[in-house]
Amino acid sequence: MTASAEPRLTDIGPPHYEKYLHPLIKKNYGQWRYHENLAPGVYCHIAESGDRIYTVRAGTPRLLSIQTLRIFAGLADKYSGGYLRFTSRNNLEFLLDDPARIEPLKRELIALGYPVGGTNNAISNIVHTQGWIHCHSSATDASGLVKCVMDAVYDRFTHEDLPAKLRIAVACCLNMCGAVHCSDIAILGVHRLPPKIQPTLTKVCEVPTLIAACPTGAIRPATVDGKNSVAVVEQQCMYCGNCYTVCSAMPMNDADNDGLSIWVGGKVSNARSAPKFSKLAIPFLPNHPPRWPEVVEAVVKIVEVYAQHARKYERVGEWIERIGWPRFFQLTGFEFTRYHIDDFKHAALTYARSAHVRY
Amino acid sequence: MTASAEPRLTDIGPPHYEKYLHPLIKKNYGQWRYHENLAPGVYCHIAESGDRIYTVRAGTPRLLSIQTLRIFAGLADKYSGGYLRFTSRNNLEFLLDDPARIEPLKRELIALGYPVGGTNNAISNIVHTQGWIHCHSSATDASGLVKCVMDAVYDRFTHEDLPAKLRIAVACCLNMCGAVHCSDIAILGVHRLPPKIQPTLTKVCEVPTLIAACPTGAIRPATVDGKNSVAVVEQQCMYCGNCYTVCSAMPMNDADNDGLSIWVGGKVSNARSAPKFSKLAIPFLPNHPPRWPEVVEAVVKIVEVYAQHARKYERVGEWIERIGWPRFFQLTGFEFTRYHIDDFKHAALTYARSAHVRY
Amino acid sequence: MPVFEINGKSYEVDEDGFLQEPERWNHEVATDFAGTEAITNLTEEHWKVIDYIRNYYLEFGMAPMIRKLCKETGHKLSEIYNLFPSGPAKGACKLAGLPKPAGCV
Amino acid sequence: MPVFEINGKSYEVDEDGFLQEPERWNHEVATDFAGTEAITNLTEEHWKVIDYIRNYYLEFGMAPMIRKLCKETGHKLSEIYNLFPSGPAKGACKLAGLPKPAGCV
Amino acid sequence: MPDDNPKTELLDELENGPWPSFVKEVKLAAQTSASAQDLLRQLELSYQEKKGHWKHGGLVGVLGYGGGVIGRYSDAGEQFPNVAHFHTIRVNQPAGWFYTSDALRTICDIWERHGSGLTNMHGSTGDLILLGTRTAELEPTFQELAQAGFDLGGSGSSFRTPSCCVGMARCEWACYDAMKLCYDLTMAYQDEMHRPPFPYKFKLKCAACPNDCVAAIARADLSIIGTWKDEIQVDESAVKTYVSSGLNIQKDVCDLCPTKCMAWDGHKLSIENHECVRCMHCINVMPQALRPGKERGAVIMIGGKAPIMQGALLSSVLIPFVAADELLDTVKELLRRIWDFWDEYGNNRERIGELIQRVGLPAFLDGIGLEPVPEMISAPRDNPYIFYQARKDGEK
Amino acid sequence: MPDDNPKTELLDELENGPWPSFVKEVKLAAQTSASAQDLLRQLELSYQEKKGHWKHGGLVGVLGYGGGVIGRYSDAGEQFPNVAHFHTIRVNQPAGWFYTSDALRTICDIWERHGSGLTNMHGSTGDLILLGTRTAELEPTFQELAQAGFDLGGSGSSFRTPSCCVGMARCEWACYDAMKLCYDLTMAYQDEMHRPPFPYKFKLKCAACPNDCVAAIARADLSIIGTWKDEIQVDESAVKTYVSSGLNIQKDVCDLCPTKCMAWDGHKLSIENHECVRCMHCINVMPQALRPGKERGAVIMIGGKAPIMQGALLSSVLIPFVAADELLDTVKELLRRIWDFWDEYGNNRERIGELIQRVGLPAFLDGIGLEPVPEMISAPRDNPYIFYQARKDGEK
Ligand code: SRM
Ligand code: SRM
Ligand code: SRM
Ligand code: SRM
Ligand code: SF4
Ligand code: SF4
Ligand code: SF4
Numbered sequence A, B: 001m002t003a004s005a006e007p008r009l010t011d012i013g014p015p016h017y018e019k020y021l022h023p024l025i026k027k028n029y030g031q032w033r034y035h036e037n038l039a040p041g042v043y044c045h046i047a048e049s050g051d052r053i054y055t056v057r058a059g060t061p062r063l064l065s066i067q068t069l070r071i072f073a074g075l076a077d078k079y080s081g082g083y084l085r086f087t088s089r090n091n092l093e094f095l096l097d098d099p100a101r102i103e104p105l106k107r108e109l110i111a112l113g114y115p116v117g118g119t120n121n122a123i124s125n126i127v128h129t130q131g132w133i134h135c136h137s138s139a140t141d142a143s144g145l146v147k148c149v150m151d152a153v154y155d156r157f158t159h160e161d162l163p164a165k166l167r168i169a170v171a172c173c174l175n176m177c178g179a180v181h182c183s184d185i186a187i188l189g190v191h192r193l194p195p196k197i198q199p200t201l202t203k204v205c206e207v208p209t210l211i212a213a214c215p216t217g218a219i220r221p222a223t224v225d226g227k228n229s230v231a232v233v234e235q236q237c238m239y240c241g242n243c244y245t246v247c248s249a250m251p252m253n254d255a256d257n258d259g260l261s262i263w264v265g266g267k268v269s270n271a272r273s274a275p276k277f278s279k280l281a282i283p284f285l286p287n288h289p290p291r292w293p294e295v296v297e298a299v300v301k302i303v304e305v306y307a308q309h310a311r312k313y314e315r316v317g318e319w320i321e322r323i324g325w326p327r328f329f330q331l332t333g334f335e336f337t338r339y340h341i342d343d344f345k346h347a348a349l350t351y352a353r354s355a356h357v358r359y
Numbered sequence C, D: 001m002p003v004f005e006i007n008g009k010s011y012e013v014d015e016d017g018f019l020q021e022p023e024r025w026n027h028e029v030a031t032d033f034a035g036t037e038a039i040t041n042l043t044e045e046h047w048k049v050i051d052y053i054r055n056y057y058l059e060f061g062m063a064p065m066i067r068k069l070c071k072e073t074g075h076k077l078s079e080i081y082n083l084f085p086s087g088p089a090k091g092a093c094k095l096a097g098l099p100k101p102a103g104c105v
Numbered sequence E, F: 001m002p003d004d005n006p007k008t009e010l011l012d013e014l015e016n017g018p019w020p021s022f023v024k025e026v027k028l029a030a031q032t033s034a035s036a037q038d039l040l041r042q043l044e045l046s047y048q049e050k051k052g053h054w055k056h057g058g059l060v061g062v063l064g065y066g067g068g069v070i071g072r073y074s075d076a077g078e079q080f081p082n083v084a085h086f087h088t089i090r091v092n093q094p095a096g097w098f099y100t101s102d103a104l105r106t107i108c109d110i111w112e113r114h115g116s117g118l119t120n121m122h123g124s125t126g127d128l129i130l131l132g133t134r135t136a137e138l139e140p141t142f143q144e145l146a147q148a149g150f151d152l153g154g155s156g157s158s159f160r161t162p163s164c165c166v167g168m169a170r171c172e173w174a175c176y177d178a179m180k181l182c183y184d185l186t187m188a189y190q191d192e193m194h195r196p197p198f199p200y201k202f203k204l205k206c207a208a209c210p211n212d213c214v215a216a217i218a219r220a221d222l223s224i225i226g227t228w229k230d231e232i233q234v235d236e237s238a239v240k241t242y243v244s245s246g247l248n249i250q251k252d253v254c255d256l257c258p259t260k261c262m263a264w265d266g267h268k269l270s271i272e273n274h275e276c277v278r279c280m281h282c283i284n285v286m287p288q289a290l291r292p293g294k295e296r297g298a299v300i301m302i303g304g305k306a307p308i309m310q311g312a313l314l315s316s317v318l319i320p321f322v323a324a325d326e327l328l329d330t331v332k333e334l335l336r337r338i339w340d341f342w343d344e345y346g347n348n349r350e351r352i353g354e355l356i357q358r359v360g361l362p363a364f365l366d367g368i369g370l371e372p373v374p375e376m377i378s379a380p381r382d383n384p385y386i387f388y389q390a391r392k393d394g395e396k
C-alpha cells in the first residue's frame, strides 16, 4: 500500500481513450467505410484506406473475477496486440488486425467457456443488474436468471438466425437499472406486498420525503407514539418500492410473494419504427432458484414463437404490432388478465380506441 | 289550440321510422347490394332485387324556418313521393325512384339557393352549434362562421375533387357540441380571460360543485363577506369555461379577447387509420364578424394545400402524419408557437420521442 | 331581478323562479312556492324530500345527487316526479330554497 | 445497533455512523462526531452550516436540498466540501444529528 | 305583427354569397314571428359587439319531465322583449332522420302556433330542435307534438336522444339494423330520457358499419359499430372490372390496407381475413366487388366524449363482437350493469368514460362483470405499477 | 485465506450449462478472497430463502467526494463477517470501454489488494464496477486508482458517468465523434460528478447515429444522437451488387422504410431525402451501398428515464440538429441552462424529464431560452386547454 505516500489526486477523470486504441483504429479513426459480418461473433470493418480491423466478440457473465480478467488480458496479448474492449451489453471484443488469428482465438475462447457470437440477428448478452449479489431492493437474483435464460437460448447467441436483433434484459426491482423498459424481452423482479413499516421509522427516515416518494399517494402521515410517522393505504399500494428506496424502515422483500414479470416488444433503436416501451406479457411467475424453470420456459416460448412468425427485420415489438396483441396471446398461450390492462396515469391512451378488430 | 282538450300524453317516444320510409326502401330494407355515385350530390343504391333508389343531396344552413321547411315538403311532394330525410351533417336528401326526376329537382333546388353536392370526396356541410343564436357560453357565432366558410369553399361542396372526404366543424366554446374534436378541420371559439367572479356568486351557485368543475384546480375556496365563495388562481386558468357552465356568476365572454382557434387532422371513420383527434393548427384568430376574413383565409389555405399535396384517399390527418407536422407548418405558413405544444395531462406523450427527424 | 309575489309577500327570484334570498327560507316559503310547481298541497312525503334536500344543502353547499336523494328518501325517481311534477331539480330544489342546481339532481 | 463511543460517551448510530437518538443532539454531540468526518476543529462557518441543517430538519422533517443549503448559508458547494470533506450529506448532516438523508443534500 | 323591419346591416352581409343563408331563414321567420324579429335585432347587436347576449341557462320544462327543454333568457330583455324568454325544445327525431312532407308540415304548423318558427334540422345530438319560445308555450307545444306522435328528447343528466346512421334503409354495408336498434333502445329508455337519473349525460349512437357515419366513436358514451366476423365477400369478376376500368388496385387498395393483408398478383385479389381489422377501406373503394362478410354484428365501444373536463375521449372497445340478433338484449343488459356501476361510483358531472379512467378499466370490468380480453386494448401496460390483488401472507 | 470451502448446493447447479457462469467467477475470486467466499455463502442462503440479505444502502465514500461508492452492509453480518461491509466502487470507464491488457491488469492488481476481486464489466450506466470492499479500503483503493490514472464515477444526485457507443473508433456510421464528446464532457463536469449538486441524478449518453447502440434514448436525461442533414450517400453500383446477390430490395428495404420515401424501379434506387427521417434502416441493410450524408451532427434529446416515479420516459427532441463541430459548446451551454432551471424548479428526487412534464415543455423552453419548433413534438396538442399568456384588459 503505497498510495498514501503520493500527493492526493482527485478529479482527474477517466483515462483518455486514445491510450487504449489499437493503432489501426487510431489510424482510421472516423474513416471507416463499411463492415462485413464474417461469422457469428466476428465482423470486419473496412476503412477508406483499405485497412481492415477484425472484431471477435465473446459472451461474458459480466460479473468477472480478476482471475478471469487476467485471462482475457492474456488472450489480448496473444491475439490482438493487447487491445480489447467491452460492449454496451457486457460482451468482450478483441480487435485483430490479422484475420488468421480469428479462428485460433475463437477456439481458445470457446474452450475456456466463452461463447463467440451475439452479433447481428442473434440474442446478445442480457443487460442486467445486481440482484441478491449486491442490492437491497431486489425481488430476485439477476445473475442467476441471466445464466438460466442464456443457457436456454445459447444457440441463439452463437447463431444469427432470428428475424432481427433480440435484446433481453433483467432487472431485479422496479427501479429498472438497465434498459428493461425498452427491451425485446424483459424479466422484471416484482414485489407483491406493501412495505412493512418498521418501528424504527421515526428515527431513521425523513417523513416528508417518504410521503412524497409514493407515486400513488398511498403513504399518509400518521402519528405513532406521539411521533410523526406514516401509514400505508394498502389498496393504493402497487408495490413499487420507491418508499423503501428513501426509507430503510419500509422493507418490501418477501420470499413468498416476490417473483418475476415478463415484458415484451420494447426497443431503443430508431431503425424503422420509433423506440418503444416493453409491454406486459406475464404479470407474475414465481421465484424458483436456482433454475427458474417457469421464467426460462416463458422466454423460450416468446423467442420461438417470434422466430417462427416474424418477418425478416421485424423486431419483437414490430412483429406484435403487425399481428396485434390478441394474436400474440393466442400464439404464446399466455393468459390475458386484468393486470395487462393499464390503470396508471395514461391508461386510457392504451385502450383500443378504434373499431379495428381482428377475428 | 286544442291540445289541452285531449288526455295528456307522455313517454310515447319518437314516431316509428317505418312510417316515413319510401315504399322502395321498405321493400328493399337491408337488401341493398351496392351504390354508384352518379354526380356530385347524386347517388343511386341498387338492391339485390334490382330496384334502384336515387338520392339527391342538398346543402342547408341547418337553421331553417318553417317557411323553408314547407318549401322542402313541397319539393318532396313534387319529386319524391313526399319522402325526404336529413343527414347526420344537416344536409337534405330527397329519395327518388325515377331517375328522370333527378335533373329537374336539382335545377329547382339550385334555383332556390340550395346547392346540390356534399357527397364523396367533397367538403360536406359544416357540423356546428348555437353560437350567438342561442347559447350563453359562445365565444363566437357558429352560423355566421359556417356561412362565411361555406361561401368560400362552395365549389368544394359541389365538386368531388378532393383527395378524400373533408369534414369541417365549428363549435362556439370548449364544450365542443358537435364533433369538432375529430374533424379534418375544426374552428373552435375560445375565451382568453379568466372568469370574472360576480358578487351574486354566493346566492346563485353551489360552491363545492364550482370548485370541482375546474380541470386545473384553479378555483379555490375563499370567504367573501363572511360567505363561502371562491377565488381563481389566474395563472392556472386556461379559460375552458367549465366553471361558467355550472355557475352563472363566472361569466367568460369578452368582446376583445374571445376569438377562434383552428384545428386539423381529426377523423372518426375507421377507414384505413384509426379515428383521430384534431390537433391545433392556429391558436388564435380574432372574431371579425360578419365575414371573419382571417378564419376563412386559414381554412381555405388548409384546404388548398391539402388538395395540392395529399395523395388519393388520404384524409387530412393521414396526409399530415405522412409528411410530418413540421412540413405542415411550412406548407401552410402557419406559425408554430408554444401553444401548439401540449401541456395538459398527457402532454409528454405528444413529445417527439424518437430521433426520427426530417430536415 | 324578478320578484315573486304571493299572499302579500314578495321574494327575490331568478328568471326561473328560484329564491335568491337563501337566508329567508322556511316551511312557509316552501308552501308559498308550491303552486308555481303544480303542487296543490304539501304532504308529509313532500316535506321529507324538501327537508332532506335543504339539510343536505346546508351541510354540503350543493344539492344532493339524484341517486342519493332517492336512496335517502326511499322514493323511486318516478315517485319524486309524482310528488313534484316539474322534477327534483326544478320542483323540489326550488321549494327547498336552493339556488338553481348545476346539473346534479 | 452499532454504538459510537467517544470521551466516555456512547451514542447509538447506524452502520454509517448516523446518530439514532435524535433527541440527544446538541452542539457537544456535533463536536464529538466531527473527528469521524475528518474535521479537526469546528469553526463558526461549520456551525452556520450545521445549525442551518438542524433547524431546517426540525422545521420540515428532512434535510434541505443542496441548492437551498448553498443559497441559505452563502457557501458554494466546493466550500462546503472544504468544510466537510465527506460532503454535506455524510458529513454535515451527520454532525447535525439527522438521520441518513434520502438523496437530497 | 310588428312592422318596423329590424335594421341588420352586418347580418345583411351574410345574405350574400352562394351558400344558403341562415340570415335569410331568420328573416323569413320574422315575417310571421315577433321573436324571430327580436332575434335578428339581438344578433345584430352581438355582431356589432362581438359578444353573445344570452344569460346563463335556465331551468324550465314540461310537467313530469326533467329535460327536453333548454331554458334561455336574454340579457337585453328590455330592448328585445320578444326574446326575453327564448327556450329551445328538443324533439326526438325519427330514427335515420326520415320524414314525409306531411310530418314536416305538422311540425311546422305546431311551431308556427307556439314558437319562433325557427328550427335546427337537426341538433348535433340528433334532435329536431325547435328554436325559441316562451315558458308558457312549452306545455301546449309539448302536448300538440305528442298528439301528432312526437315526443321530447333528452337534456340534462339523462339518457340522451340516441341517433343512428341510415343503415339498412339505404346502405349496402349495414351489418345490423341500426335504425331498429336505435328505435328500440329509445323506446326502452323513455323514463331515463325524460327524467334525468344519472350523474351526467349519457349518449348512445348506432353506426351500422365501421365508417361510422354518425360519428359515434367520438361523441357517444356507448357506440354500437357494425362489423362482421367471417370473410369479406369477394366478387372476383367485379374486381377485374374495377381494375380494367382504371383502378390502381395495388396503390389505392392493397397499399392502403392498414394491415397489408391484401395482395393483388395481377389477376387475383387475396385477403388474409384473419389479419383484416375491418376498416372498410377496400370495400369503400370497390363497393361492387367487395362486401362485408355474412356473419354480422357489432363491436360495442364505450366512453367517447368532448373535452370537458379531463380531455376528450375516443370510445374504446368493450365487447369485440356481438351477433346482430343478440344486440338488443346484450346492449340492454350491458346498459343495466354500466348504469348501476356509474350510479354507485360516478361523481357529479362525470361521464362514464371519465369514471373508467379514474377507477381503471380492470375495476370497471369487475364492476360490470365482463372478462378482460386483449381486444380491449391497443397494447398491454408498459408501466410496472400493477395492483396485484390482495394475497394473505403465506398464500400464493 | 480461510480454507473451508463454502457449501453451495444450489449455486453449484449454476455452474452447469453452456453459458459462462457467474458462480464460477465468484468461486475463482473466493480462491484468494475471504469476502468472495462469504458472498458465496450469503448468496446460497438467498437462493434457499428466496430473499436478499443486504441492508438498506449505506452512505460511505472517499474524502472530498459525495459519490462514487455504493455503501452496502449485510443483514447477516455475524454469520458472514467478510461481507458485513461490502461496498461497491464505481470507476469511470474509458470512453467506449476500450482497454489494453495492461490497464486491465493494473485494475486487477489494485482490486486484489483492496477488495473482493469481483467486478462488473460494466455497470448499466457504464462504470467499471469494483464489487465489494470494507469502508477502510475505500480511500486507499481510490488513491491507488488515481495514481494509475483512474477516477471514480458518479452516484447519488450527481452528473452520472457519461457513456457512448464505439462510434468513430470502429463504426462507419458515426455522425460525430461520440467518444471524444463523451470524454470532453466527462472532464468538463468532474465537479458535478463527484460532488452531487442536483435535485436528483442526471445521465448523459452519446450515440453516434440513430441506431443508438448505447440505449441513450431510453436511459439518459440528455441524449446526443448522431444524424445527418443532407442526402444519404448512395453508391449505385453497390446497390446493384446487393440486389444481384439476392437482396429483395423492395420488400426488405423500400417497404420497411417508415416514410416510404424510397423507390426501386428495378434499376435505380431513388430517395426523397426530405421525407427521410434518418431511421438508418436502409443503411443498416446495405452498409456498402448507402451511408449517412456528409453534413453531420446530432439531434439532442432530453428526459429519458426508468419508471420511478411518474412512469418511464423516452427522451424527446430538444434540438433537432446541431452540427458536429458545434456539439461540445452547444451541449455545455445547454447543460448550463438546463441545470439552472432544474436547480431553481426541480423537486427533491425529480428527474429533468419529470420536471418538464410537471411544468410543461413550453415553460421549460422559456426557462432555458429555446424557441419551440415542431420537430419537438409528434403532434400538436389535441386538447383546447391553452394557457394563453396574460393580456391586460383591452390589450390585443
Ligand atoms: C343544441 C346543441 C348544439 C347544436 O347546436 O346542435 C348543444 C347545445 C348545448 N350544449 Fe352540447 N349541445 C349539443 C350537442 C352536443 C354534443 C354532440 C353530440 O351530442 O353528439 C356534444 C359533444 C359530445 C359529448 O357529449 O361529449 C356536446 C357537448 C356538450 C358539453 C360537454 C360535455 C363533455 O362531457 O365534455 C356541454 C357542457 C355540459 O354538459 O355541461 C354541453 C352543453 C350544452 C349547453 C346545454 C350549454 C350549457 O353549458 O349548459 C348548450 C345549450 C345551447 C343552447 O342554448 O341551445 N354540450 N353537446 C346540441 C344538442 C342538440 C340535440 O339535442 O340534438
Ligand atoms: C348520409 C350519411 C349517413 C346518414 O345517416 O346521414 C352517409 C352516407 C354515406 N356514407 Fe358516410 N355518411 C354520412 C356521414 C358520414 C360521417 C359522419 C360525419 O361526417 O360527421 C362519416 C365519418 C367522417 C369522418 O371520418 O370524419 C362518414 C364516413 C364515411 C366513409 C369513410 C370515409 C373515409 O375514408 O374516412 C365512407 C366511405 C367512402 O366514402 O368511401 C362513407 C360512405 C358513405 C356511403 C357511400 C355509404 C353508402 O354506401 O351508402 C353513403 C354516401 C356517402 C356520400 O356522401 O358520398 N361514409 N360518413 C351521412 C352524410 C353526411 C353528409 O351529409 O355529408
Ligand atoms: C449498479 C447498477 C446496476 C448494475 O448492476 O449495473 C445500479 C444499481 C442501483 N441503482 Fe440504478 N443502477 C445502475 C444503473 C441504472 C440505470 C441504467 C443506466 O444508468 O443507464 C437505471 C435506469 C436509467 C435511469 O436512470 O432512469 C437505473 C435506475 C435506478 C433508479 C430509478 C431511477 C428513476 O428515475 O426511475 C434507482 C432509484 C433511485 O435513484 O433512488 C436506482 C438505484 C440504484 C441503487 C443505488 C439502489 C437504491 O435503491 O439506492 C442500486 C445500487 C445497487 C448496488 O447495491 O450495487 N437506479 N440505474 C447500475 C449502475 C452501474 C454503473 O454506474 O455503471
Ligand atoms: C458493439 C456495439 C456498440 C458498443 O459501443 O458497444 C454495437 C455495434 C454495432 N451495432 Fe449496435 N451495437 C451495440 C449495441 C446496440 C444497442 C444497445 C443495446 O442493445 O443495449 C442497440 C439498440 C437495441 C435496441 O433497439 O433495443 C443497437 C442497435 C443496432 C442496430 C439497430 C437494430 C434494429 O434493427 O433495431 C444496428 C443496425 C443493424 O444491426 O442492422 C446496429 C449495428 C451495429 C453495428 C453493425 C454498427 C457497425 O457498423 O459497426 C455494430 C456491430 C453490431 C452487431 O452486433 O452485429 N446496432 N446496438 C454494441 C454491442 C452490444 C452487444 O454486445 O450486443
Ligand atoms: S434493479 Fe433494483 S434491485 Fe436491481 S440493482 Fe437496480 S435498484 Fe437494485
Ligand atoms: S411500495 Fe410504492 S406504492 Fe406502495 S407505499 Fe411504497 S411507494 Fe407507495
Ligand atoms: S359549443 Fe359551447 S357555446 Fe356552442 S352551443 Fe355548445 S355549449 Fe353553447
Ligand code: SF4
Binding pocket: B194, B195, B213, B214, B215, B216, B217, B218, B219, B232, B236, B237, B238, B239, B240, B241, B242, B243, B244
Ligand atoms: S375557465 Fe376553466 S380553468 Fe378557468 S377557472 Fe374556470 S373552470 Fe377553471
Ligand code: SF4
Binding pocket: E165, E166, E167, E168, E171, E172, E173, E174, E175, E207, E208, E209, E210, E211, E212, E213, E214, E226
Ligand atoms: S355507417 Fe356504414 S352502414 Fe351506416 S350509412 Fe355509413 S357506410 Fe352505411
Ligand code: SF4
Binding pocket: B272, E256, E257, E258, E259, E260, E261, E262, E271, E275, E276, E277, E278, E279, E280, E281, E282, E283
Ligand atoms: S377492410 Fe381494411 S383491413 Fe380489411 S382487408 Fe380491407 S382494407 Fe384491409
Ligand code: SF4
Binding pocket: F165, F166, F167, F168, F171, F172, F173, F174, F175, F207, F208, F209, F210, F211, F212, F213, F214, F226
Ligand atoms: S450508434 Fe451508430 S455510430 Fe454508434 S456504434 Fe451504433 S451504429 Fe455505430
Ligand code: SF4
Binding pocket: A272, F256, F257, F258, F259, F260, F261, F262, F271, F275, F276, F277, F278, F279, F280, F281, F282, F283
Ligand atoms: S434512413 Fe430510414 S427513413 Fe431514411 S430512407 Fe432509409 S429507411 Fe427510409
